[in-house]
Amino acid sequence: MSDSEAAIVLIVDDEKDVLEVFRRWLEEEYEVHTATDGAEALAHLEENDVDVVLLDRRMPGLTGDEVLERINELGLDCKVAMVTAVEPDLDIIQMGFDAYVVKPPSYEGLRNTIEDLLERRQYSEHRQEYWSLLSKRAVLESEASATELAQSEEYQELLKRIEMLAIKLGEARDHMGDDVTFLSTIQDIEGG
Amino acid sequence: MSFAVTGLDDLEPGANVLVLGSSAEGLRAVGLRLLVSDGGEQALLIETATDLEAVVEEYGRMAGEKALGTLSVIDCTGREDLPPGIDSELATVIDSPSSLTDLGMAFVAYGDKHADATESRVLFDAVSDLFDHLDDERIFEFVEAFVGRIHASGHVGIWLLDSDRAGEHAVSPLRELFEEVIEVREGSASTETRVGGDEDWTPLDG
Numbered sequence: 001m002s003d004s005e006a007a008i009v010l011i012v013d014d015e016k017d018v019l020e021v022f023r024r025w026l027e028e029e030y031e032v033h034t035a036t037d038g039a040e041a042l043a044h045l046e047e048n049d050v051d052v053v054l055l056d057r058r059m060p061g062l063t064g065d066e067v068l069e070r071i072n073e074l075g076l077d078c079k080v081a082m083v084t085a086v087e088p089d090l091d092i093i094q095m096g097f098d099a100y101v102v103k104p105p106s107y108e109g110l111r112n113t114i115e116d117l118l119e120r121r122q123y124s125e126h127r128q129e130y131w132s133l134l135s136k137r138a139v140l141e142s143e144a145s146a147t148e149l150a151q152s153e154e155y156q157e158l159l160k161r162i163e164m165l166a167i168k169l170g171e172a173r174d175h176m177g178d179d180v181t182f183l184s185t186i187q188d189i190e191g192g
Numbered sequence: 193m194s195f196a197v198t199g200l201d202d203l204e205p206g207a208n209v210l211v212l213g214s215s216a217e218g219l220r221a222v223g224l225r226l227l228v229s230d231g232g233e234q235a236l237l238i239e240t241a242t243d244l245e246a247v248v249e250e251y252g253r254m255a256g257e258k259a260l261g262t263l264s265v266i267d268c269t270g271r272e273d274l275p276p277g278i279d280s281e282l283a284t285v286i287d288s289p290s291s292l293t294d295l296g297m298a299f300v301a302y303g304d305k306h307a308d309a310t311e312s313r314v315l316f317d318a319v320s321d322l323f324d325h326l327d328d329e330r331i332f333e334f335v336e337a338f339v340g341r342i343h344a345s346g347h348v349g350i351w352l353l354d355s356d357r358a359g360e361h362a363v364s365p366l367r368e369l370f371e372e373v374i375e376v377r378e379g380s381a382s383t384e385t386r387v388g389g390d391e392d393w394t395p396l397d398g
Contacts, residue, residue, distance in 0.1 A: 094293065131332045134365035142360065164366065169336065177338060177344030179300050186296035189333045 006031045007118055008048065012041040013056040014068065022054065025107050030114070036061025042070055050078045052117050054110075055102065057084045065095060072096045072191075073171070079117040096191075097141065098184045123172045124188060130165040133158060193233060193311065193348055195226050197374060198394040205311050205346035208339045212368060213376030214356040218383040219249065220317065221396060224378050226350045227315040228255040234312035236347075237290035240289040240321035247317060248275040260291055263378040264306075266298045290325035292334055299338070303345055312347045319366070320354035329360045332369075339369050 009030040011022045019034045026032050033048065035041035038061055045053070053071070057064035068080055080098040082088070088100055098120070099113050137158055140149065149155045176182045194202045203209065211222050224247070227235050235255075239247060244267055252260040257277065264282040265274070268289040274280055284301065288293040306312060316338075322331045335351070342349035351370070355363050367373055375386050377393065386392040 025226070093297075127333055127336055128329070130336075131329050131365055134332075134368055135328070135361060138361045138364035141364070162368075173340035173343045176340035182337065182341050183293065183296050183300065185337045186334065187293045189330060189337060190290075190292040192330065 006145060007051040008033060009052045009054065009114060009115075010035060010041065010044060010048075010061075010078075010111040011051045012036075012038070012064070013054075014059045015056075018056070019040045022110065025110060026114070029111075038064070041067055045071065045076055045078065046074070050076075051121065052114050053078055053080045054114075055080055055082055055097075057082050068095055068097055079121055081113050081117060093180060093183045093187070097181055098186075116175075116181075119172070120175070120185070123169070123175070124185070126168050126172075127166050130162070130169060133162050133165065137162065193313070194230055196228075196230075197222060197385055197387065199385070199390055200372065200374065205348065206343040207371045208342055208349035208351065208369065209372045209374060210370040211350060211352050211374045211376060212355055212363065212367070214354060215376060215378045215383065216318075216354055218376040218396075219352045219354060220250070220377055221383055222374060222385060223315050223350055223352045224251050225396070226251070226256055227251065227313050229313060230258070234262070234264065235259070235304050236312060236314045237267065238266045238268065238295070238299075238314065238316045240268045240316075240318060242269050242271075244271065248278060252277055262299045264302055266295065266302070268295060272292070288325065289322055296338075296341075299341065308338065312343060314347050314349050316349065316351045318352035318354060320352070320357040320383050321364055323362070325357055328359075328365075331362070332365055335366060336355070336369055 007030050009026055010033045011019055012035045013019050014036055016036065023034060025034050033044060033050065035044050035065045038059060055064045055067060064082060071078070071080060079098045081101050083101045083103060085103050087102055097118055101110060101113055138157055211219050211227065213219055224348055227237065229235055230298045237247065239270055248260070251263060263278065267279055267283065267285045270287040274283050284298040286298060289295065319331065319335060327368060339349060353363065353366065372388060377384050379393060382396065384395045385396055386393045
């Protein structure tokens with residue numbers, strides 16, 4: 001997703017009324033796609049560059065849990081919010097979803113969840129970039145003299161970018177206070 | 193919270209401190225000294241190597257038997273028996289330090305159990321052990337997220353890193369994640385520390 005394009009949100013629910021309500025809420029801000037069962041959702045995900053999936057947990061045919069399992073097996077690069085009837089136990093975070101939404105969600109609640117997931121996606125990209133630039137800096141500093149570094153435009157640019165990323169990551173730290181955010185982040189890191 | 197290491201000012205809740213050096217014994221001495229509370233805060237020891245007995249014994253010696261009884265422990269070596277003096281209700285055992293999600297879950301559970309006492313001291317002994325299990329990037333990302341969790345929870349995190357085991361190129365990025373860095377070395381007479389890039393080393397007394 002580039003900055004100028006709207007994020008793609010895939011809504012998966014067997015109830016057409018629910019799909020319509022969600023679509024009306026979200027279509028102004030996001031590119032909304034829909035699927036009415038798990039098989040359709042998976043086919044859609046393999047062909048489209050979806051950013052966020054709102055996945056109903058209880059559906060006939062493939063359940064939300066099974067779709068999630070397939071998403072993780074395939075290593076698809078999207079964030080998944082489970083839409084559930086009851087608040088899930090934290091233990092099932094092991095299933096590998098990134099957030100949950102308790103039915104029926106409010107407009108604000110749904111929008112906040114999506115924005116949060118998009119932010120976290122960016123956060124993990126920033127974290128990876130931060131590491132790679134800090135590693136690069138470490139190599140440069142061990143190979144070049146202080147004078148050479150002071151004159152190197154590349155090194156100065158690197159320092160600026162590192163400083164910018166440090167600020168962005170610092171701002172994201174407070175999100176780690178949320179259990180699901182923290183655990184799904186750790187799980188993504190463990191999964192590589 | 194205040195800390196008994198020369199040059200280290202009081203730390204705000206949410207701060208993370210890196211204890212860095214090539215002497216495993218020195219790192220542990222400094223780490224335990226920082227873990228011992230002066231204001232009744234909770235303490236959590238996350239142990240990633242197999243010598244929990246020795247660490248717990250040293251903590252008991254420094255903090256007293258009563259403090260030992262309230263020490264929470266996350267052991268990451270799959271051990272079957274806990275050292276004497278540890279309350280089994282306050283201990284969690286996971287298989288390996290590479291089981292990052294299990295470690296995260298245990299840390300969340302620790303927070304839930306002590307929800308009424310938000311401030312606590314958390315000793316991670318040691319980041320360097322992770323290098324036996326995970327690559328440099330994975331370790332960096334894990335520490336970044338975990339440091340963020342400690343920050344958001346208002347604890348103080350104390351992280352031990354053996355620079356010889358991590359390697360120079362891994363240490364430099366990790367340093368950036370911490371508010372304070374305490375360097376540790378073995379001096380001619382005793383373990384010595386210096387804080388925040390000071391020039392002078394100070395003996396760690398007693």
